[in-house]
Amino acid sequence: MKRNSHRAQNIAFFFLLMATLLIVVPVGLIVVIIIQKGLPAINWQFLSDVPRQGMRAGGIFPAIIGTIYLVTGAIVFALPIGLLAAIYLSEYSKDNPLNRIIKLAIINLAGVPSVVYGLFGLALFVIFFKFGASILSGSLTLGIMILPIVITTSREALESVPQSFREVSLSLGASKWQTIRNIVLPNAIPGILTGTILGLGRAAGETAPILFTVAAFYLPQLPKSIFDQAMALPYHLYVISTQVPNVDEKIRYGTAFVLLALVLFMNLVAIIIRTKFRKKKKW
Amino acid sequence: MAKISTEKLNLWYGDFQALLDVNASFEPNRITAIIGPSGCGKSTMLRVFNRMNDLIEGVKTSGKVLVDGINILDSNADLVKLRKEVGMVFQRPNPFPLSIYENIVFGERVHSENVKKDKLDEIVEMSLKSVLLWDELKDRLKESALSLSLEQRQRLCIARLIAVKSDVLLMDEPCSTLDPQATAKIEELMRELKNNYTIIIVTHNMQQAARVSDDTGFMLLGELVEFGKTDQIFTAPKDKRTEDYITGRYG
Numbered sequence: 144m145k146r147n148s149h150r151a152q153n154i155a156f157f158f159l160l161m162a163t164l165l166i167v168v169p170v171g172l173i174v175v176i177i178i179q180k181g182l183p184a185i186n187w188q189f190l191s192d193v194p195r196q197g198m199r200a201g202g203i204f205p206a207i208i209g210t211i212y213l214v215t216g217a218i219v220f221a222l223p224i225g226l227l228a229a230i231y232l233s234e235y236s237k238d239n240p241l242n243r244i245i246k247l248a249i250i251n252l253a254g255v256p257s258v259v260y261g262l263f264g265l266a267l268f269v270i271f272f273k274f275g276a277s278i279l280s281g282s283l284t285l286g287i288m289i290l291p292i293v294i295t296t297s298r299e300a301l302e303s304v305p306q307s308f309r310e311v312s313l314s315l316g317a318s319k320w321q322t323i324r325n326i327v328l329p330n331a332i333p334g335i336l337t338g339t340i341l342g343l344g345r346a347a348g349e350t351a352p353i354l355f356t357v358a359a360f361y362l363p364q365l366p367k368s369i370f371d372q373a374m375a376l377p378y379h380l381y382v383i384s385t386q387v388p389n390v391d392e393k394i395r396y397g398t399a400f401v402l403l404a405l406v407l408f409m410n411l412v413a414i415i416i417r418t419k420f421r422k423k424k425k426w
Numbered sequence: 427m428a429k430i431s432t433e434k435l436n437l438w439y440g441d442f443q444a445l446l447d448v449n450a451s452f453e454p455n456r457i458t459a460i461i462g463p464s465g466c467g468k469s470t471m472l473r474v475f476n477r478m479n480d481l482i483e484g485v486k487t488s489g490k491v492l493v494d495g496i497n498i499l500d501s502n503a504d505l506v507k508l509r510k511e512v513g514m515v516f517q518r519p520n521p522f523p524l525s526i527y528e529n530i531v532f533g534e535r536v537h538s539e540n541v542k543k544d545k546l547d548e549i550v551e552m553s554l555k556s557v558l559l560w561d562e563l564k565d566r567l568k569e570s571a572l573s574l575s576l577e578q579r580q581r582l583c584i585a586r587l588i589a590v591k592s593d594v595l596l597m598d599e600p601c602s603t604l605d606p607q608a609t610a611k612i613e614e615l616m617r618e619l620k621n622n623y624t625i626i627i628v629t630h631n632m633q634q635a636a637r638v639s640d641d642t643g644f645m646l647l648g649e650l651v652e653f654g655k656t657d658q659i660f661t662a663p664k665d666k667r668t669e670d671y672i673t674g675r676y677g
Contacts, residue, residue: 307516307520308522311522311583314509314513314516315533315586316505316506326522
């Protein structure tokens with residue numbers, strides 16, 4: 144009997160381990176394959192030149208710049224709004240129906256498929272506000288998409304600041320806002336930064352939201368204002384993979400490599416900030 | 427004249443009544459200890475005096491609490507002024523994760539605009555001297571307050587109150603996280619400070635109350651059972667319940 148339960152435990156352990164390994168395998172394979180096939184394409188010309196010969200040669204510089212613009216634009220919109228909302232939710236809101244609706248809305252916002260964001264951006268920013276297909280429209284759409292990430296992580300960061308800090312500050316005669324500004328926010332900033340960067344990574348990689356709102360099929364010159372269209376890495380990858388025949392595999396994987404590297408780099412920065420902060424934190 | 431006095435003070439957390447018709451008065455330049463078993467309402471009462479209970483949802487009060495003759499339970503009471511005057515030392519020493527210097531000047535920075543560096547330096551020196559930390563810390567002012575020992579942290583928290591020029595120090599079990607030696611030092615500091623402050627200390631520790639306080643109040647189930655000179659409370663309590671508590675029959 145005892146022997147049996149021991150064996151059952153071993154079997155269970157084996158399956159649990161296998162299931163967990165199954166998660167690691169695809170991630171590892173993606174990274175390995177993309178690096179293996181993409182790395183040879185990477186050289187200075189690929190990174191700094193415009194696409195040439197119907198995107199079958201040349202580089203991806205406009206797409207890199209376009210993605211950087213879009214990501215920056217998204218954060219310019221999402222960070223202030225998200226942070227203010229997070230401050231309201233964590234510091235001011237009481238448990239009442241309105242705030243429950245707000246919290247529910249945020250959760251649902253996070254679950255909306257990204258292509259729906261794309262259509263929404265098309266209807267609201269491109270057509271209704273007449274921004275046209277532009278960096279502005281694309282950034283706003285991406286900004287809305289990453290709002291839930293920014294709000295949720297900022298809220299967690301704010302709520303992880305010990306209540307006793309707020310009490311002391313108030314007991315010294317500071318107002319609620321002074322307490323938030325001088326004590327709560329400074330201690331929450333690393334967490335807020337981490338969340339923001341994770342949001343950025345998400346915005347950099349999405350294709351659907353920019354599909355109708357900003358992305359240009361082929362635009363060799365760089366955008367001059369926020370009302371111009373721009374190329375972007377994920378959409379460019381989609382185009383050269385499915386819409387243009389006879390593109391060298393090297394260029395496709397090279398583009399994927401750059402996109403992946405960009406996103407992983409941002410996640411890495413977020414992780415570094417978080418670990419550094421955890422080490423410093425002593426309360 | 428009493429620095430703080432309460433008249434028929436009642437307090438409810440939702441439906442639960444935590445304070446029951448409390449009448450007490452706290453004299454300046456004396457240490458008053460509030461003793462009683464857990465949950466008797468002693469911390470609650472302390473937190474009424476600087477309106478920290480406002481942070482808890484569903485708290486209701488009735489009656490009066492007069493600080494310098496002004497009823498602070500009035501809805502239009504000036505909370506900033508009250509909290510400057512009536513400072514609180516918490517159970518766990520809780521300096522901000524800032525430098526020693528910034529901890530002390532926090533109040534000044536919050537309360538006045540464009541403070542001069544000289545003035546801040548002066549405040550830091552004065553406050554640290556009053557809690558007898560100046561000699562130890564004068565060369566470490568830029569270090570994090572979290573690098574200090576628990577006892578030093580608690581002193582720093584007291585210095586932080588002195589810097590905002592409080593008149594009253596409310597101490598909510600200020601020594602419960604400290605070892606006996608550190609406790610003795612904080613008690614010594616309290617005796618030193620009582621010349622300039624009204625000190626009210628809530629404590630579980632009856633020996634501590636007997637050692638440091640001039641007056642003692644005994645609370646039970648939200649009621650202030652007995653209030654008087656410490657000597658009298660500990661040697662000749664008038665109420666049977668006080669006697670049972672101090673002789674250790676419950677608590």
